[in-house]
Amino acid sequence: MSDADFSDEDERRADYIPVEYEYHLTDGYQAERLDVYLTYRIRNATRTKVQRAIGEGFVSVNGSTKIKASYKIRPGDHIVCRLMKPPPIELIPEDIPLQILYEDDDVLVIDKEAGMVVHPGFGNRNGTLVNAVLYHMGVRETRVLEREDDDASMIYSDAAIRPGIVHRLDRETSGVMVISKKEHIHARLAEQFARRTTRREYIALAWGVFSEDEGTIEGNIGRSTRDRKIMAVLKRDGKAARTDYAVLERFEFATLIRCKLHTGRTHQIRVHCAHIGHPLFGDPTYGGREVHAGPRTRRHRQTVKNLLELMPRQALHARTLGFMHPGKNAQMDFESPLPADMNALLERLRALPGSDSADAPGQAAGSVREW
Numbered sequence: 107m108s109d110a111d112f113s114d115e116d117e118r119r120a121d122y123i124p125v126e127y128e129y130h131l132t133d134g135y136q137a138e139r140l141d142v143y144l145t146y147r148i149r150n151a152t153r154t155k156v157q158r159a160i161g162e163g164f165v166s167v168n169g170s171t172k173i174k175a176s177y178k179i180r181p182g183d184h185i186v187c188r189l190m191k192p193p194p195i196e197l198i199p200e201d202i203p204l205q206i207l208y209e210d211d212d213v214l215v216i217d218k219e220a221g222m223v224v225h226p227g228f229g230n231r232n233g234t235l236v237n238a239v240l241y242h243m244g245v246r247e248t249r250v251l252e253r254e255d256d257d258a259s260m261i262y263s264d265a266a267i268r269p270g271i272v273h274r275l276d277r278e279t280s281g282v283m284v285i286s287k288k289e290h291i292h293a294r295l296a297e298q299f300a301r302r303t304t305r306r307e308y309i310a311l312a313w314g315v316f317s318e319d320e321g322t323i324e325g326n327i328g329r330s331t332r333d334r335k336i337m338a339v340l341k342r343d344g345k346a347a348r349t350d351y352a353v354l355e356r357f358e359f360a361t362l363i364r365c366k367l368h369t370g371r372t373h374q375i376r377v378h379c380a381h382i383g384h385p386l387f388g389d390p391t392y393g394g395r396e397v398h399a400g401p402r403t404r405r406h407r408q409t410v411k412n413l414l415e416l417m418p419r420q421a422l423h424a425r426t427l428g429f430m431h432p433g434k435n436a437q438m439d440f441e442s443p444l445p446a447d448m449n450a451l452l453e454r455l456r457a458l459p460g461s462d463s464a465d466a467p468g469q470a471a472g473s474v475r476e477w
Contacts, residue, residue, distance in 0.1 A: 122190035129185040140167065141175035144187055151189065164188045195226050197249040202238035207440050212291045212433035213284055214239070217442045220280040220419050225271060239270050239285055273299050273370065281308070281424025282442045294432035299370060305428030308365040308375055309354070309444060311421035311451065312384040313398035316361045320352040323378040327371040336391055337373045339381040347371040349378045355452075358460030359400035359410075360387055362452065364425075376420060387413075387451075389420035409458070417451045 127148055141160060145153045156165075156175070163171040165187045167179070179185070205217040216235075218224075223234045240249070272286055272295045286292035298304050328344030330336050339347075348368040355362040361384070365375050373392070379385055380392040388394050395414055400406045428439040444452075455461055 123193055124188055125191045127187045127189070129187075131179060131181050131183045131185070133181045135179060135181050137178040137180060139175065140165070140173065140177040140179055140185070143179050144185070148187065148189065155189065156187070159187060159189055194250050195231060197226060197240060198232060198237060199241035199245045199248075200232065200237040201241050202233065204238055204242060207282065207442070208438070210433070212287055213295075213431065214242070214287060215282065215284050215427070215438075215440050218275055218280060218283050218424075220278050220445065220447070223277045224274040224283075235283075236271060243270075243287060272296055275424055276373065276376075276420070276422075278419035279422045279424060280442070280445045282427040282440050283424070284427060284429060284440075291432050295429065298429055302368060302370075303430070305426065305439065306367045306370075306424065307426040308367070309423045309425045309448070310363050310365055310375060310379065311387040311417075311448070311455075312361050312363055312379050313387055313394065314359065314361065314384045315356050315399065316351075316353050316363065316384065318353075320350070323349045323351065323382055325378065325381060327374060327377055337371070337377045339377060345369070345371055347374050347378065349375055356461065357455040358458045359398075359406075360455060375422060387421045388417040389422075391420075394420055413451060413454060416454065417447055419447075421448055421451060423448055 127144075129143075129147070141153055141156045144156045144165070145151050148156070159165050160173065160175045165171065165173070165185070167173050167177060168184050204214075205219065206214065207217055208215040218235065225236050226232070226234050270285055270292070272284055272292060275281060275283060284295060286295055325339035325347060326341075326344030327337055327347045328340045330338035331340070332338075346369060350366040350368065351363045353361055354364050367374060371377075376386055376389055376392050380389070380394075383398075385392045385394040385398065397407060397410050400410070423444055424442065425444070426439065426441050428437065430436070431438045
């Protein structure tokens, strides 16, 4: 998964459909653990999910639910397992305007606005980028996406939405995305993202004043052990992640940085910046709506409150995307200007004392310094 927001757990499971699996063991079965037996026989089941079902009493052997995952099955056992399956998603083409930066017969490059979800899921069945792309590509009939798993990556990779989404941005992250129009183009673009040969650069406003002009943040990213709905840098497990950053501009209590991704983990920039004590300004998931720097005064708290009203999301914008066009065999690079909310925020910050721009009247409002 690349950057993608998580829904509330109760909402995700509210519409789940119970599915029952029943097995009667005949002679010839060798003794093996109950959880292993069910994992191998139920499509897309994981051992963790099976063990959870056993622990919650959704699995019975010979009518009894008072069993353990380690129970050794034997001939004559009657096993009933009830798992909750996510409901199908209807993909309805919708006439939603797209900000198109480039289009040809093979690809579509757009400037995604903040607030648009990339793919449908729990709580976001309509109004997504997938709905808009299907309509734009001439699809008018509804497509039903059957799933055996609630993992967003299953939705993301399903053939029902291809050709189309190659990579993702968080709901509240704006910026450049490339979309394929043909299956073989999709495969070749996806390979570039997998091999990390694309060029992706983001502009972000982080809390606090960075002491170094540039640096690298490295740390494996996986689901938080404290809260499974968010991501975290983990000492064990997780997937390797690397983010390079360079300071573009310093303000009284925040820093504008340019980030280059070497990997594409879920919430990577947001997690890495929070990990080093510089959460992104406005980020509701990783502490960015709390005061992390500046004087401990009522006036400062009011200033921050006013600025957060300008930025009700994380201040993160996918500014640049470069890739090799599979159909033209040519390098293509695209850039998206900062959206209005980030420009307004930066303009206010530049007017505060202690910023790089406070005494630089020659700088255009809303411009971003290069590095």
